[in-house]
Amino acid sequence: MLELLFDPSFAASVPRFVTPILLAALGGALCERAGVFNIALEGFLLMGAFAAVVGSYFSGSPWLGALAAMLGGVAMGLVFAEFNLRRGGDPIVVSIAINILAAGLTTYLLRAIFDAMGAFSDPAIAGFGPVSIPGLGWLPVLGPVFGGQSPLFYLALVAVPVASLFFARHRLGLRIRAAGENPAGLVAGGVSPRRVRLYALMGCGALCGLGGAQLSIANVNLFVENMSAGRGWIAVVAVLLTRGRPWPLLLIAFIFGTVDSLSFRVQGLGMPQQFTDMMPYLATLAVLITLSWWRRGRTANGGAP
Amino acid sequence: MRTLRESAVLREAVSWGVALAWIAGVLFLLMALVGAPFGEALSAFLQNAFGGRRLSYLMATLSRAALIAGMAVSVMLSFRAGLFNIGGEGQLVAGGLVAALAALFLPGPPLFVLGASILAAMVAGAGWALLAGLLQLHLGVPLLVGSLLLNYPIRYIASYLVAHPFRDVQSGMVQSHLVPQATWLPYFPGTRLDIGILFIAAASLFAIIYSHFTLHGYHARMNGLSPAFARTVGLPVGKLTLQTLAMSGAIAGLVGAVAVFGVHHRYIDGMLVQPLYAWTGIIAVLLVGMIPWAVPLSGLFFAAIQTGAAGMERSAGVPKEIALVMQAVIILFVASRVSGALVASSERRAGGGEGA
Amino acid sequence: MRVALCGITVRFGALTAVEDVSLAIEPGEVHAVVGENGAGKTTLMNVLFGLVAPQAGAIRLDGQDRRWTSPQDAIRHGLGMVHQHFMLQESMSVLENIVLCAEPAGRFGLVDFSAARSRLRRIAEQHGISLALDRPVARLSVGERQVVEVLKMLYRQAEVLILDEPTSVLTPQEKDRLFATLRSFRTAGKAIVLITHKLDEVMELADRVSVMRAGRLVWSGRLSQTSKEEIARGIVGGALPPARQRAVRTPGEPVLAVRDLEVAGRSGAVGPLSLRVHAGEIVGIAGVAGNGQGELIQAITGLAPALSGEIALCGRPVTHLDVERRRRLGMSYIPEDRQRMGLALGATVSENANAGRDDRRAFTRGPFLDRAAMARFASGLIERFRIRVGGPSALAATMSGGNKQKLVVGRELARNTPLVIAENPTWGVDIGAIDFIHGELMRMRDEGHAVLLVSTELDEVMALSDRILVMYAGAIAGEVAGTEADRETIGRMMTSRAHQALPEVA
Amino acid sequence: QEDRLFVYVSPDPIGVNAFLQMGREGIEAAGEKFGAEVRTYESRTAADRLENVNAAVNEGADIVVLLGFEFNDIVRQVAPTAPDIQFLIVDQCIEDRPENVHCAVFREYEASYLMGVAAGMLTESGKVGVVGALDIPFLHRYTDGYAQGVKSVAPDAAVDVRWVGGENPFSDPVRAKEQALAMHSAGSDLIFTATSGGDFGVFEAAQENDFLVFSVDINQCPQAPGHVVDVTLKRVDTAMLQAIEAILGGEHVMMSLGLKEGGMSAMALEKDALADSQCVVAEHPEVVEKMRSVAASIADGSLVLEDPMFAQ
Numbered sequence A: 001m002l003e004l005l006f007d008p009s010f011a012a013s014v015p016r017f018v019t020p021i022l023l024a025a026l027g028g029a030l031c032e033r034a035g036v037f038n039i040a041l042e043g044f045l046l047m048g049a050f051a052a053v054v055g056s057y058f059s060g061s062p063w064l065g066a067l068a069a070m071l072g073g074v075a076m077g078l079v080f081a082e083f084n085l086r087r088g089g090d091p092i093v094v095s096i097a098i099n100i101l102a103a104g105l106t107t108y109l110l111r112a113i114f115d116a117m118g119a120f121s122d123p124a125i126a127g128f129g130p131v132s133i134p135g136l137g138w139l140p141v142l143g144p145v146f147g148g149q150s151p152l153f154y155l156a157l158v159a160v161p162v163a164s165l166f167f168a169r170h171r172l173g174l175r176i177r178a179a180g181e182n183p184a185g186l187v188a189g190g191v192s193p194r195r196v197r198l199y200a201l202m203g204c205g206a207l208c209g210l211g212g213a214q215l216s217i218a219n220v221n222l223f224v225e226n227m228s229a230g231r232g233w234i235a236v237v238a239v240l241l242t243r244g245r246p247w248p249l250l251l252i253a254f255i256f257g258t259v260d261s262l263s264f265r266v267q268g269l270g271m272p273q274q275f276t277d278m279m280p281y282l283a284t285l286a287v288l289i290t291l292s293w294w295r296r297g298r299t300a301n302g303g304a305p
Numbered sequence B: 001m002r003t004l005r006e007s008a009v010l011r012e013a014v015s016w017g018v019a020l021a022w023i024a025g026v027l028f029l030l031m032a033l034v035g036a037p038f039g040e041a042l043s044a045f046l047q048n049a050f051g052g053r054r055l056s057y058l059m060a061t062l063s064r065a066a067l068i069a070g071m072a073v074s075v076m077l078s079f080r081a082g083l084f085n086i087g088g089e090g091q092l093v094a095g096g097l098v099a100a101l102a103a104l105f106l107p108g109p110p111l112f113v114l115g116a117s118i119l120a121a122m123v124a125g126a127g128w129a130l131l132a133g134l135l136q137l138h139l140g141v142p143l144l145v146g147s148l149l150l151n152y153p154i155r156y157i158a159s160y161l162v163a164h165p166f167r168d169v170q171s172g173m174v175q176s177h178l179v180p181q182a183t184w185l186p187y188f189p190g191t192r193l194d195i196g197i198l199f200i201a202a203a204s205l206f207a208i209i210y211s212h213f214t215l216h217g218y219h220a221r222m223n224g225l226s227p228a229f230a231r232t233v234g235l236p237v238g239k240l241t242l243q244t245l246a247m248s249g250a251i252a253g254l255v256g257a258v259a260v261f262g263v264h265h266r267y268i269d270g271m272l273v274q275p276l277y278a279w280t281g282i283i284a285v286l287l288v289g290m291i292p293w294a295v296p297l298s299g300l301f302f303a304a305i306q307t308g309a310a311g312m313e314r315s316a317g318v319p320k321e322i323a324l325v326m327q328a329v330i331i332l333f334v335a336s337r338v339s340g341a342l343v344a345s346s347e348r349r350a351g352g353g354e355g356a
Numbered sequence C: 001m002r003v004a005l006c007g008i009t010v011r012f013g014a015l016t017a018v019e020d021v022s023l024a025i026e027p028g029e030v031h032a033v034v035g036e037n038g039a040g041k042t043t044l045m046n047v048l049f050g051l052v053a054p055q056a057g058a059i060r061l062d063g064q065d066r067r068w069t070s071p072q073d074a075i076r077h078g079l080g081m082v083h084q085h086f087m088l089q090e091s092m093s094v095l096e097n098i099v100l101c102a103e104p105a106g107r108f109g110l111v112d113f114s115a116a117r118s119r120l121r122r123i124a125e126q127h128g129i130s131l132a133l134d135r136p137v138a139r140l141s142v143g144e145r146q147v148v149e150v151l152k153m154l155y156r157q158a159e160v161l162i163l164d165e166p167t168s169v170l171t172p173q174e175k176d177r178l179f180a181t182l183r184s185f186r187t188a189g190k191a192i193v194l195i196t197h198k199l200d201e202v203m204e205l206a207d208r209v210s211v212m213r214a215g216r217l218v219w220s221g222r223l224s225q226t227s228k229e230e231i232a233r234g235i236v237g238g239a240l241p242p243a244r245q246r247a248v249r250t251p252g253e254p255v256l257a258v259r260d261l262e263v264a265g266r267s268g269a270v271g272p273l274s275l276r277v278h279a280g281e282i283v284g285i286a287g288v289a290g291n292g293q294g295e296l297i298q299a300i301t302g303l304a305p306a307l308s309g310e311i312a313l314c315g316r317p318v319t320h321l322d323v324e325r326r327r328r329l330g331m332s333y334i335p336e337d338r339q340r341m342g343l344a345l346g347a348t349v350s351e352n353a354n355a356g357r358d359d360r361r362a363f364t365r366g367p368f369l370d371r372a373a374m375a376r377f378a379s380g381l382i383e384r385f386r387i388r389v390g391g392p393s394a395l396a397a398t399m400s401g402g403n404k405q406k407l408v409v410g411r412e413l414a415r416n417t418p419l420v421i422a423e424n425p426t427w428g429v430d431i432g433a434i435d436f437i438h439g440e441l442m443r444m445r446d447e448g449h450a451v452l453l454v455s456t457e458l459d460e461v462m463a464l465s466d467r468i469l470v471m472y473a474g475a476i477a478g479e480v481a482g483t484e485a486d487r488e489t490i491g492r493m494m495t496s497r498a499h500q501a502l503p504e505v506a
Numbered sequence D: 001q002e003d004r005l006f007v008y009v010s011p012d013p014i015g016v017n018a019f020l021q022m023g024r025e026g027i028e029a030a031g032e033k034f035g036a037e038v039r040t041y042e043s044r045t046a047a048d049r050l051e052n053v054n055a056a057v058n059e060g061a062d063i064v065v066l067l068g069f070e071f072n073d074i075v076r077q078v079a080p081t082a083p084d085i086q087f088l089i090v091d092q093c094i095e096d097r098p099e100n101v102h103c104a105v106f107r108e109y110e111a112s113y114l115m116g117v118a119a120g121m122l123t124e125s126g127k128v129g130v131v132g133a134l135d136i137p138f139l140h141r142y143t144d145g146y147a148q149g150v151k152s153v154a155p156d157a158a159v160d161v162r163w164v165g166g167e168n169p170f171s172d173p174v175r176a177k178e179q180a181l182a183m184h185s186a187g188s189d190l191i192f193t194a195t196s197g198g199d200f201g202v203f204e205a206a207q208e209n210d211f212l213v214f215s216v217d218i219n220q221c222p223q224a225p226g227h228v229v230d231v232t233l234k235r236v237d238t239a240m241l242q243a244i245e246a247i248l249g250g251e252h253v254m255m256s257l258g259l260k261e262g263g264m265s266a267m268a269l270e271k272d273a274l275a276d277s278q279c280v281v282a283e284h285p286e287v288v289e290k291m292r293s294v295a296a297s298i299a300d301g302s303l304v305l306e307d308p309m310f311a312q
């Protein structure tokens, strides 16, 4: 039974689940820290997935596909900025409208560009192949997890410490944190919080775009309407849970990815699909409750704040 | 002073005009790209939102509006009290599921079964909302996250229950058996609109009166504006939180029951989730800045957009993808207009108070 | 650098906040700006700093006309401002706060913190300031935060420093340290604008004084050409209120009794503490902010749980009761944070005035509100406490600070409870309002209520209290009778080892 | 202008759903043949379906064609109120049909059974898999039929049944691919996919990891040449045409289409098309032989299969 759960493909599959969620969540973290309540990650991700296919199809290079995906995401970020930052629309309403917009626009463009309905798959779409990391192969668990994944996975892994450093040491990172915490302080320092938030939204778009590229030109090589399939919402949950802190985000993304991947295998043991589908959410709730118990326990014992 | 006010009205009107021009411009561009006739599409939109033979499309809009407005009212109660409960979907599903199962298994005269099932649905919705509240108060899970996460288990539990133990085997779908026909909500004479909308109207009326005129509503609002203030002046914050959530959940449960007894007559997997009633309710509330009387109207607005767009999709010439894009464009422009205008008007009211 | 404001006028809608004000700020001088709440001081300085665009008038730097499009322009030209409300990022360290918006960026835009650190160390040494640069601001006292704001200006090499009510939150020691720093700036040739409500500070530090009233400049000149009384008369625009007479009273029954109370605090537990407040007396708690006063009050009001010990109100144990039940038993509370705890700023005056009333029958009919009765009650408060506001239906957010405070004081005192707890009740409030609030507290005492007053303002504690308790490091360091109180004794109690509570050397 | 109006209401967005696409082709062919204007209404949710059927009635359609099993309640509600309008439900039927309700149903499990037979013969590992979009009764016609077919030729073989699930089960190639990979690494060497938009993902998995798959509805073998063994064929278009013709002829139609009627089939049964189909099964004459003989015994009634949809 255990070998069924932990068959060789299990470890290797985890990064494929983790990557899009992690990239989108890091993007969401930029917004969260900048004080932009962006729950349109689903739409950003979808647009990224679509743009990746377009870029890769016409250029024949997955890297240009990824670049196109980033641009697609940034475009959505600009739309968000226009309606939320400049026109003052409520961020939740704007987010939901953008999710609808992405769903409509991608299927519309699919028809307009490729004359395809609902899905598009073509050998001309160049996908990311696995990157082999020498010297990892012999490791029992880490080998399959960290070897032979798409380059975007490694990019996502590197993005975590980079994001952490960015918030701690980069001038824009500092300003983003200030925009989220006390924007009046930025105004007094002569910096426009709105501009800082615009940058955060653009960065968020770029990262979500890459997450989308992982979906459409790394996990598979095709586009299907609504192919983000709720992963953006999981990223939103992850961002809310961690309040946009990169390292905890990595942890949550891995929990989600592992449990999601595991849930497929548990089906093989005969658990009804409805219950396996529930698993990632219940696991998150459990982590959350444990964390808050642990925190509470620490403060109750008179520990330092 | 008068000229000031008049010019403000003028400014407002002009800015609305500009927003409408934008919407029209973007839509025109989109339609031109696929070669769809703009005027025809517009009239199809309006016709399908409000017209039809014997106003049947208006009835479709109203039927949808009932559910959206119901969810909006439910969300409004939470939001005004400062409780970011986005678990309306879970509460709605809990209500719908329990309503259907109760009606299937309760013995007794139909009216009693109907009443008891609706009550059970409201209790179920309230219970699911309370769960999120208890998670926050006692286990430190923020309401925003907890209520969102709780949407998923109930959705899958409901799906499992009607897929396995309570499935209508004959139908081949994931759905419960039909509830007894005698418990179905009747149609308004001569229409295909069920009287469920009356329940929602009553709930809306209740919510408006509650928000504006009751002590509890006043206290909840104070808590919403500043939880620290509410605690300091000795309002029972924990109790307020749970009571408000329960109320909010009960209304969501009621909406679920109305969907069961009025529209589908059974619980079908996904029937309350896929149409995004809960999310549409949330945006309907935010669009009008949680002003109670405007919330049901906002729900109607969104229902009209959706049925209009669906109708436009049906009419030849406008692909369904465009209909989605149109919805998004309309929401974007209207949202930024309305939220801006409401903030401005509340400021003006405050300024006027000082001058008096 | 010489700064001149010429004919500045600022209007907010129908209200003229600043009207045709001209004044000059000279290098090597401290220029005090005084005036009642809402006189337009902050607005005028916001104009100078580029936060508010004036309807008329000009800013002149060394004789050249300047026009700011944003504070960035003003900062670039050597202006620095410490705002009335802190503009700091609590989650960030002192160093991060100081460099924010003026980051020395190195490769890839990464901030060169070590360069900033060494430069700051030089500046701090030069002016005798010391502060641990890596502590998060959230854990600094208000005094230390003030130092951060000042360092921030210095870091940007400001030549003109504007400080808007910098001392209203400081202890005497912290104030002294700040003033020493300001004197060193003056010597260094910087121009300093100091906004304050405290005339003693003006007399102590200023070289030049400007008095504002209702948006106009009513007097401006050298300090030597005027006197404290004259300035005060200028501020209120007429005669000064007479000095207060204190009636002698013998205290009655104990209303509040606290025994061996322990509360969790920010840095370790507070307590055990014991104290009593009797009917007809004002007990003042003096002490440097952050020595456990806040925690003590939270435990008494029920906002925070007690770890151990007992609290009795009117002879009834209340340790395990919630806020609501304690208030019903006979407790009123004027919190120091009026913006967050005292008022719901988004609600109307009437809604704020009626919150927390226990005579619910008086403004409800069954579950429904009697809006007219609520408005009547609010109007009564407005009249009785002379609150300057449009009416019961105005939003609380539109009131000035002093009027907000009066509304809170009015609401709480109108409850007429045996116990009144007042926490820094005159923070940032002008002299007229201070006098009024002090008068109300005295009246409560004279009518036989027990008053527990917590204040970091030593003068306030001494002026009002029948007994004074001094808190230090979470415990009561001593007690003095009000009549025998003198600054020296109390100061020694609250500062005996107070150097430990003050900022450490970086 | 045409004097007739046919309306086709799909239960879900048509997109890549081959079954629903065939429905549209069928209605268009019928429109051409019988001189009718044709409209297609796509639904997304249960509420949309009701609205669309009502709209079709409103627009005065002559025949409303409803594809899929989702329309039973709606037809039962609406048909009695519109006696002049003919309703054709394809894929499902209701009891006590009113005069104006007609049905055409398919016995998908018969063709799926054939896939199972092929899988049972070809498996080397003794384990085969099937993945459906969502655990709904309708899809058990594919999964259970397949499993029975496997057992009929390889009683000891194990059948791994799994579902895509998730937020978007009918078009999630990423999850579908992942599920196929998981089943493959758990030992299945032949996988039957009925995942709608997810099929592409399963094909990709098959190509990358070199295993064999079966699919549904139309000839999908060219999608992954050398990796698709066979597909079930569902002739919605012809069924629709036949049914509409009968309705217009005044009949009260109740058609059940399986292997016998030619409504269901498999590439292996198509003598003419098999060679060019790019299906792997063409390289295994013994399998084709067996499938044809089983199909024959199903068609002549000597082998009776139960409809898995109504099994509990």
Ligand SMILES: Nc1ncnc2c1ncn2[C@@H]1O[C@H](COP(=O)(O)OP(=O)(O)OP(=O)(O)O)[C@@H](O)[C@H]1O
Pocket: C012, C015, C016, C017, C035, C036, C037, C038, C039, C040, C041, C042, C043, C044, C084, C400, C401, C402, C428, C430
């Ligand atoms: N943004 C604004 N909108 C409307 N009115 C304003 C605004 N800012 C200031 N005012 C008004 O301008 C007047 C002057 O306010 P200002 O803050 O300058 O007073 P102040 O002298 O600093 O008072 P205090 O001593 O309380 O700080 C007040 O009456 C205030 O109501």
Ligand SMILES: Nc1ncnc2c1ncn2[C@@H]1O[C@H](COP(=O)(O)OP(=O)(O)OP(=O)(O)O)[C@@H](O)[C@H]1O
Pocket: B347, C037, C038, C042, C084, C397, C398, C399, C400, C401, C402, C428, C429
């Ligand atoms: N929306 C508004 N409409 C009208 N006046 C406003 C509004 N917001 C702020 N003000 C005015 O702006 C002034 C400045 O606000 P602020 O909170 O600094 O008050 P303050 O008088 O300086 O407070 P304090 O006495 O506590 O220092 C207030 O006096 C208030 O009357």
Ligand SMILES: [Mg+2]
Pocket: C041, C042, C043, C084, C164
């Ligand atoms: Mg001020």
Ligand SMILES: [Mg+2]
Pocket: C037, C038, C084, C401, C428
């Ligand atoms: Mg002030």
